[in-house]
Amino acid sequence: MVTRSDELYETDFYAWTRAQAEALRRMASERREVPLDLEHLAEELEDIGSACRNAVRTRVRRIIEHRLKLVYASATERRTGWLDSIDEALAEIDDKLTATIRRDIGDRLKKLYAQTCPRVVRDLESYGERAAAPLRALGVTVSLVPIPAGEDSKTIDTVAALWSAFLKAGIERGHAVIALGGGVVGDLTGFAAATWLRGVRWIGLPTTLLAMVDSSLGGKTGADLPEGKNLIGAFHPPALVLADTATLATLPGRDLRCGLAEAVKHAVIGDPGLLDTLPRFAFCKDGDASIPCARLSDAAWLAPFVARAMAVKIRIIREDPFEKGFRAALNLGHTIGHGIEKATHFAVRHGEAIAIGTVLEARLAEELGLAQPGLAGKLANLFSSLGLPVVPPPDIDPAEVLAAITLDKKKTDGKVRFALPVGLGEVRTGVTVDDASLTRVLKRG
Ligand SMILES: NC(=O)c1ccc[n+]([C@@H]2O[C@H](COP(=O)([O-])OP(=O)(O)OC[C@H]3O[C@@H](n4cnc5c(N)ncnc54)[C@H](O)[C@@H]3O)[C@@H](O)[C@H]2O)c1
Ligand SMILES: [Zn+2]
Numbered sequence: 001m002v003t004r005s006d007e008l009y010e011t012d013f014y015a016w017t018r019a020q021a022e023a024l025r026r027m028a029s030e031r032r033e034v035p036l037d038l039e040h041l042a043e044e045l046e047d048i049g050s051a052c053r054n055a056v057r058t059r060v061r062r063i064i065e066h067r068l069k070l071v072y073a074s075a076t077e078r079r080t081g082w083l084d085s086i087d088e089a090l091a092e093i094d095d096k097l098t099a100t101i102r103r104d105i106g107d108r109l110k111k112l113y114a115q116t117c118p119r120v121v122r123d124l125e126s127y128g129e130r131a132a133a134p135l136r137a138l139g140v141t142v143s144l145v146p147i148p149a150g151e152d153s154k155t156i157d158t159v160a161a162l163w164s165a166f167l168k169a170g171i172e173r174g175h176a177v178i179a180l181g182g183g184v185v186g187d188l189t190g191f192a193a194a195t196w197l198r199g200v201r202w203i204g205l206p207t208t209l210l211a212m213v214d215s216s217l218g219g220k221t222g223a224d225l226p227e228g229k230n231l232i233g234a235f236h237p238p239a240l241v242l243a244d245t246a247t248l249a250t251l252p253g254r255d256l257r258c259g260l261a262e263a264v265k266h267a268v269i270g271d272p273g274l275l276d277t278l279p280r281f282a283f284c285k286d287g288d289a290s291i292p293c294a295r296l297s298d299a300a301w302l303a304p305f306v307a308r309a310m311a312v313k314i315r316i317i318r319e320d321p322f323e324k325g326f327r328a329a330l331n332l333g334h335t336i337g338h339g340i341e342k343a344t345h346f347a348v349r350h351g352e353a354i355a356i357g358t359v360l361e362a363r364l365a366e367e368l369g370l371a372q373p374g375l376a377g378k379l380a381n382l383f384s385s386l387g388l389p390v391v392p393p394p395d396i397d398p399a400e401v402l403a404a405i406t407l408d409k410k411k412t413d414g415k416v417r418f419a420l421p422v423g424l425g426e427v428r429t430g431v432t433v434d435d436a437s438l439t440r441v442l443k444r445g
Contacts, residue, residue, distance in 0.1 A: 267312070267424075332358060
């Protein structure tokens with residue numbers, strides 16, 4: 001029987017259209033007296049059903065993907081609450097979406113989650129156990145203190161939680177604190193160590209590429225305020241940094257690419273030969289962390305590459321530990337990069353913004369006659385080949401980027417100072433640029 005249309009949304013709409021089409025076909029085959037081309041109507045109904053289903057599915061997929069990224073990004077903190085956020089995502093879906101589709105998506109999500117997130121959580125936890133075991137075997141007392149993942153936890157509250165944990169663990173002057181994790185863990189732990197009993201030693205065991213080649217090394221430690229990133233902080237260099245590139249096997253492709261952007265930046269600043277050691281590999285697209293990403297995280301090429309990228313930064317910070325002079329070269333790509341991060345409300349990730357920033361700063365250097373023409377193009381090809389963006393997102397407002405750059409905390413005498421690439425292996429620091437040139441470059445992309 002043909003059902004009434006007010007029952008439409010009580011069942012899966014697609015299933016409903018198919019059932020109706022079937023009923024119409026049955027009526028046609030029974031040759032009932034109806035003034036309609038039933039076959040044609042049945043087809044039309046089926047088409048409407050599939051179109052709606054596809055539209056709903058696309059919408060659902062977009063919402064779910066967005067949610068999944070959030071769930072995935074903070075897998076460690078949400079491992080008990082992840083179902084809640086999926087429920088939240090499902091609640092956003094149009095009321096008309098039926099129970100059947102909900103169940104279907106719920107099941108698929110659970111499978112996806114089961115395949116990815118718990119593995120990462122287990123791995124991260126096991127890294128902690130693996131680091132603690134040999135120390136315990138030496139008779140050292142080790143307390144593990146988990147920190148919730150993500151930039152959101154880079155707050156003074158987390159630092160206070162660390163201080164409490166230090167108190168509970170009886171951390172004294174001669175003891176050391178170990179930061180095992182990405183840049184967030186390193187910055188927080190280093191700062192908590194800098195301020196505990198007026199300073200205890202800290203050791204970095206970085207587990208993201210960015211932390212290995214960059215954040216664990218410079219001695220800059222700190223936390224964010226709601227008003228801005230890294231506003232609280234202290235120079236407190238680590239006593240030791242050990243980077244085990246095997247941990248990168250579990251790092252998502254996008255995080256690896258962001259770390260690569262910083263490593264390439266180091267090559268451009270002080271070791272262009274490093275670029276020749278980059279293997280030719282394909283990069284996976286977002287959310288497709290399959291085979292190519294596994295090759296990207298292959299420790300065989302990564303280990304020497306990471307060691308060499310670390311060496312560039314170590315050389316520079318040894319010469320200028322408190323950023324009085326040439327250390328500013330490490331800000332290559334960062335002046336425009338920070339502007340892009342802020343103007344996109346951090347939708348463009350740090351490493352991605354650095355890739356775009358380095359290319360645009362090279363273009364500026366070309367305009368100012370500091371760099372050989374062609375440098376920006378060369379850098380753009382390089383970053384693109386690594387799966388990194390090289391132009392600002394199309395919907396970005398250059399005026400907003402400019403405003404964010406002008407507010408940059410590194411400005412002195414009211415002027416923003418750039419570290420601009422002059423060639424591969426050469427950077428000029430302290431360069432001031434007029435707003436018109438900067439706007440031109442931002443507009444051209
Ligand atoms: N101190 C410095 O000089 C300096 C320099 C650059 C950046 N930073 C800071 O570093 C932070 C960014 O660091 P990040 O990019 O490492 O981000 P992050 O520390 O937030 O780590 C990214 C994500 O990866 C997860 N993770 C870490 N290791 C993993 C592994 N081996 N496998 C799977 N997942 C893993 C984390 O739990 C987190 O969810 C920012 O706060 C930035 O301000 C500091
Ligand atoms: Zn950076």
